[in-house]
Amino acid sequence: MRYLEAGSGRPMLLLHAFPLSAEQWLPQLSRVPSGWRIIAPDLRGFRGTGPAFDDPGVEGATMEAYASDVLALMDHLDVERAVIGGLSMGGYVAFALLGLAASRVAGLILANTRASADSPEGRVNRDRMAALVLKEGPAALAREMLPKLLGETTRREQPDLVHVIDHLIRLNAAEALAAALLAMRDRPDSTPMLPTIACPTTVITGDEDTAVPPAESEAMHRLIPQSHFVVLPKVGHLSNLEPRGDLWKNAATAWISI
Ligand code: MLT
Numbered sequence: 308m309r310y311l312e313a314g315s316g317r318p319m320l321l322l323h324a325f326p327l328s329a330e331q332w333l334p335q336l337s338r339v340p341s342g343w344r345i346i347a348p349d350l351r352g353f354r355g356t357g358p359a360f361d362d363p364g365v366e367g368a369t370m371e372a373y374a375s376d377v378l379a380l381m382d383h384l385d386v387e388r389a390v391i392g393g394l395s396m397g398g399y400v401a402f403a404l405l406g407l408a409a410s411r412v413a414g415l416i417l418a419n420t421r422a423s424a425d426s427p428e429g430r431v432n433r434d435r436m437a438a439l440v441l442k443e444g445p446a447a448l449a450r451e452m453l454p455k456l457l458g459e460t461t462r463r464e465q466p467d468l469v470h471v472i473d474h475l476i477r478l479n480a481a482e483a484l485a486a487a488l489l490a491m492r493d494r495p496d497s498t499p500m501l502p503t504i505a506c507p508t509t510v511i512t513g514d515e516d517t518a519v520p521p522a523e524s525e526a527m528h529r530l531i532p533q534s535h536f537v538v539l540p541k542v543g544h545l546s547n548l549e550p551r552g553d554l555w556k557n558a559a560t561a562w563i564s565i
Contacts (some may be wrong), residue, residue, distance in 0.1 A: 308380050310348035314339030317413075318389040320377060321347045322397030324419070324456075324545065325491065326448055326476050326484050328354040331394070334548060346384065350400065351376050352483030368486035370494045374403035381411065392416030394547060395519065396487065402497035405504065415504065418511040419519050419544050422527055424496040433492035437485040445484060449476040458515030458543020468548065501530035508534035513542030513549065 311329045313336040323331040332347040339345050350373045377400065381389060391412050393401035398420025405412055425433065440448045453473060454462070461468060508531050512524035521538055528536040542549045 308348055308351070308376060309354060310346055310380060311336055312344070312346045313337070314341075314344045316342040316344050318344045318346060318384075318386045319416075320381070320386075320389045320391050321345060321416075321547075322377065322391070322393040322400050323347070323350065323353070324394045325396035325487050326353075326445065326452065326479055327472070327545075328475060328479065330354075330475055331545070331548060346380075346386075346389075348377060348380055350396075350487070352486055353479055368490035370399050370403035370490055371407065373400045373490070374407055377404055378408055378411065387411065388413045390414040390416065392418065393420060394418040395420050395544065396491060399491065399494050399497075402500060403494075405500065406497075409505070412506055414506050415508040416511065417508060417524075417527065417531075419513065419516050419524070419546050420527075421519050421523055422497040422501055422530075424494055425492055430492045433488045437488040437492075440481045440484045440488070444481050445477045445479050448484060449473045452476070455518045456544050458513055458541065458549055460515060460541040461543055461545075461549045465549070465551065472545070472548075498530070501527060502532065504531045504533075506533070509537060510534050511537045511539065511546055513539045513544065513546040515541060515543040516546070518544040 309329065311332065321332045321335060323329060329347040329349045332345065336345055336347060388411050391401045391404060393399070393416070395418070398417045401415060401417065402422060436448065436451070439451070453469060456472060457469060510524050510528040510531065512519065512521040514521055525536055528534045539546050539550055
């Protein structure tokens, strides 16, 4: 398993969104607050690392399998407990990890993610996207997804970031992306888990997130007992990457405030 790491102190594992990779967390890895150690793994198959869920095992990917890999990485690094942060698909993996080993989660950051399962229409769309990426490759997926991943302000004001995200998506293998799409299609509803979450939790969204609208994040926050809620202005779905200038200050505060 490939992972990026920076800082030393209390461990925080950051789990990337679909269809990105550990590089998504470079802004956080380059500004680690004192006293923290940030570890950002690639989920299985992303960036071509480790065995993908290879054909016909593409069907075998699950959020639990990704979470088991993360727990194995924690074992490998002698990390008994960590703050687990997940953005979007990373959040789905965080829910799976909580289900497998809640005692190893010291705190939670749930960014731009949802607890509910896919709707019937959403599941059909996952099949369409998986077929698209297997037929036409990651570039086709990037074309479809970019407008939803980045907020309107970012797309207008940070064209370089649009290119970086496009590049990161293209570095992934089509099979790994298809596997993840099917795993997201089949993930369970984690909503019943929300009132049982016992660790400090921060729920983060961006006010321009159209993939997981802020109202949905707020509803999730209301169901988690010890949670607080942060809305980042002029930011879309990739809320850890999009803030710049003064916004970084607010984002950094949000990310370490649990
Ligand atoms: C993500 O950003 O990880 C994806 O938008 C999640 C999803 O498609 O459900």
